[in-house]
Amino acid sequence: xxxxxxxxxxxxxxxxxxxxxxxxxxxxxxxxxxxxxxxxxxxxxxxxxxxxxxxxxxxxxxxxxxxxxxxxxxxxxxxxxxxxxxxxxxxxxxxxxxxxxxxxxxxxxxxxxxxxxxxxxxxxxxxxxxxxxxxxxxxxxxxxxxxxxxxxxxxxxxxxxxxxxxxxxxxxxxxxxxxxxxxxxxxxxxxxxxxxxxxxxxxxxxxxxxxxxxxxxxxxxxxxxxxxxxxxxxxxxxxxxxxxxxxxxxxxxx
Amino acid sequence: xxxxxxxxxxxxxxxxxxxxxxxxxxxxxxxxxxxxxxxxxxxxxxxxxxxxxxxxxxxxxxxxxxxxxxxxxxxxxxxxxxxxxxxxxxxxxxxxxxxxxxxxxxxxxxxxxxxxxxxxxxxxxxxxxxxxxxxxxxxxxxxxxxxxxxxxxxxxxxxxxxxxxxxxxxxxxxxxxxxxxxxxxxxxxxxxxxxxxxxxxxxxxxxxxxxxxxxxxxxxxxxxxxxxxxxxxxxxxxxxxxxxxxxxxxxxx
Numbered sequence: 001x002x003x004x005x006x007x008x009x010x011x012x013x014x015x016x017x018x019x020x021x022x023x024x025x026x027x028x029x030x031x032x033x034x035x036x037x038x039x040x041x042x043x044x045x046x047x048x049x050x051x052x053x054x055x056x057x058x059x060x061x062x063x064x065x066x067x068x069x070x071x072x073x074x075x076x077x078x079x080x081x082x083x084x085x086x087x088x089x090x091x092x093x094x095x096x097x098x099x100x101x102x103x104x105x106x107x108x109x110x111x112x113x114x115x116x117x118x119x120x121x122x123x124x125x126x127x128x129x130x131x132x133x134x135x136x137x138x139x140x141x142x143x144x145x146x147x148x149x150x151x152x153x154x155x156x157x158x159x160x161x162x163x164x165x166x167x168x169x170x171x172x173x174x175x176x177x178x179x180x181x182x183x184x185x186x187x188x189x190x191x192x193x194x195x196x197x198x199x200x201x202x203x204x205x206x207x208x209x210x211x212x213x214x215x216x217x218x219x220x221x222x223x224x225x226x227x228x229x230x231x232x233x234x235x236x237x238x239x240x241x242x243x244x245x246x247x248x249x250x251x252x253x254x
Numbered sequence: 255x256x257x258x259x260x261x262x263x264x265x266x267x268x269x270x271x272x273x274x275x276x277x278x279x280x281x282x283x284x285x286x287x288x289x290x291x292x293x294x295x296x297x298x299x300x301x302x303x304x305x306x307x308x309x310x311x312x313x314x315x316x317x318x319x320x321x322x323x324x325x326x327x328x329x330x331x332x333x334x335x336x337x338x339x340x341x342x343x344x345x346x347x348x349x350x351x352x353x354x355x356x357x358x359x360x361x362x363x364x365x366x367x368x369x370x371x372x373x374x375x376x377x378x379x380x381x382x383x384x385x386x387x388x389x390x391x392x393x394x395x396x397x398x399x400x401x402x403x404x405x406x407x408x409x410x411x412x413x414x415x416x417x418x419x420x421x422x423x424x425x426x427x428x429x430x431x432x433x434x435x436x437x438x439x440x441x442x443x444x445x446x447x448x449x450x451x452x453x454x455x456x457x458x459x460x461x462x463x464x465x466x467x468x469x470x471x472x473x474x475x476x477x478x479x480x481x482x483x484x485x486x487x488x489x490x491x492x493x494x495x496x497x498x499x500x501x502x503x504x505x506x507x
Contacts, residue, residue: 056410078412085403092504093425105421106413136503154411162403 003070005190006032006055006158010064013050024050026215027064032207034157037184037191039201041247042211048194051211052160055192056081068158075157079107082151082189084161088143090135096122096146097131103154114153121149124186126179141172145179152187159191166195174232177203181230198251202226202243203234210250219250292472300473306461308480314457316484318374318446322381323488326438329382330389331431338397338423339415351390359384359441360448367453377449377457384445385438389431396430397423432496433506439492443485 013025025047032038040048053059054066057077069075082103090099097118104114122131125145127138135143144164151159164180165173177200184191195201201208202224210220226239234240274294280286281293288296301308337344363380370376400422408418450459458477465473496505 053406056406058406058410078410081410083407083410085407087401087403089401089404089407091422091425093428093501102421103407103411106408106411106417134501134503136501 004031005034005036005068006030006192007067008064009066011051011054011061011066012063013047013054013059014062024216025054025061026217028209028211028218029064030209030218030221032190032192034190035188036206037181037193037204038207038209039205040192040194040209040211041196041198041201043196043213043251045216046211046213047216048211049162050216052162052192052194055158056083056160079154080157082154082156082159084144084147084151084159084164086163086166088135088140088147090143090146090150092135095132095134096127096138099135099146100150100153102150107154109154117155118149118153121152122146125149125183139172140168141176144168144176148180148183152189157190159189161191161193163194163196165200166197173200178231180204185228198244198247199235201247202240203230208243208247210247212251220246222246289469289471292475296472297475297479300470300476303473306473311456311458311461311477312480312484314374314454315446315450315459315481318377318381318449318457319442319484319488321378322383322445323385323438323442325378325382326385326389326442327435330386330434331393333390334393334397334427335419335424337394338419344394348394351387355387355391359387359445363449363452366449372453372455374454374456376453377446380449381442381445384441388437388441389434392430392434392437393427396427396433399430400426429496429500429504429506432492432500435492436489439485439489442488443481447481 008028008030011025011028012023015022015024028047028051030038040051042048050059054061055068068077069080090096091102094102097115100118100122101111101114104111104118119131122128125148127142127145127149130138130142130146135146138146147164151161165176168176180193181204193201193204195204205224206228207221207223209218211217212219222243224239224243226234226237226243278293278295281288281291300306337348359380362383366376366380366383370379400418404422405418408422413421446457447459450457451463454460458481462474462477465471465477
């Protein structure tokens with residue numbers, strides 16, 4: 001059996017203030033294979049964003065083991081991670097194309113090739129023709145598309161998304177979910193997607209990790225057995241209801 | 255330009271003309287003697303008086319205002335930049351600077367005259383002192399305001415401190431720099447004139463003191479109008495620069 005792309009074993013994270021310890025993550029273990037779209041779902045304070053930051057190499061972890069990549073295919077956290085946040089966080093003073101190029105600039109990648117790539121990515125996320133616009137001229141959903149293109153510009157192996165559609169209205173959110181699935185299939189990236197939307201998690205994920213708060217730990221991790229090629233009709237699929245009920249139950253909401 | 259912009263320009267012009275008309279009419283109707291308040295026309299006529307040397311005094315005051323202002327801009331932004339680079343320096347010096355900001359800068363003018371030599375440079379220093387703080391404090395605030403997630407984004411790419419500064423902080427702080435600059439324009443004019451009141455042998459403020467002795471109120475009013483004009487030119491230049499360099503959405507109104 002080939003090695004998984006991401007492997008987490010009993011990962012623990014503690015935040016310390018002067019006289020207090022706060023356990024942000026008690027224990028998380030999971031294996032993610034290349035090309036999967038894993039959704040981390042759970043209530044606020046369950047440590048899902050913290051886990052994302054550990055994967056991004058922004059926070060050290062306490063106990064356990066985090067391995068990403070392998071000896072044959074080493075993983076460089078600065079070059080191989082793309083991040084998308086709840087807010088698009090586009091730079092107001094840069095045009096869309098220049099915004100998408102930011103990671104390439106920071107990494108010092110060849111600009112001419114990156115520019116071509118950025119244009120291609122903007123086309124893929126449906127923003128052809130908006131390269132020279134400023135962020136404020138775009139809607140919230142379009143800004144988030146640009147943020148996704150920015151996360152892909154340096155061709156990272158792992159995309160980390162922290163509630164990327166949480167600030168969008170319900171209709172735009174549905175649309176962006178469909179778009180994300182298309183982008184994921186076209187780009188063939190491994191994506192870890194944090195959300196507190198239970199339906200969203202099942203709709204998007206090839207796998208779902210359910211996390212609970214107090215203590216913050218992983219309560220469940222399962223494969224989502226739904227057709228790869230999903231559209232909104234999937235929500236009426238009997239498995240879909242079963243998965244969402246399973247999560248509701250774990251989060252004590254049934 | 256859009257219809258809305260033209261409308262605003264027209265409204266602004268009408269209001270200005272109306273104000274001057276109101277002044278003019280008030281003087282005529284109420285029969286105020288001209289040594290108390292001359293009509294705008296009388297004030298304007300003093301421009302023809304050759305030995306008033308208008309161009310010379312206008313240039314002197316403009317030099318003080320622009321000189322002190324530009325100096326404050328350069329030094330203020332530089333200080334703010336240094337503070338964002340060194341957290342320790344920021345923590346050590348910022349409280350002191352906030353206190354120093356409380357000193358009425360105008361009240362330091364007599365001291366400057368003791369410390370520095372008589373002349374236009376001293377007034378530049380006074381103008382600088384008064385403009386420095388709003389620019390420094392605004393810029394420092396702008397440089398500090400970086401979205402934490404944006405910081406994570408740069409850090410996740412292993413971006414350097416310099417890249418963060420030059421690509422995110424500095425352009426992000428530009429609207430704040432302009433915010434401080436706008437406040438400083440009014441202060442700059444006041445600073446230069448007070449300096450001239452206290453020590454000078456030229457400039458529009460000095461000229462007002464001289465003409466006051468002869469009760470040439472019309473010339474005093476004209477000098478005041480010209481000082482205001484310098485202020486308006488400075489403010490206009492700042493607005494123009496802001497429109498050129500700051501994206502509409504990022505401007506602080």
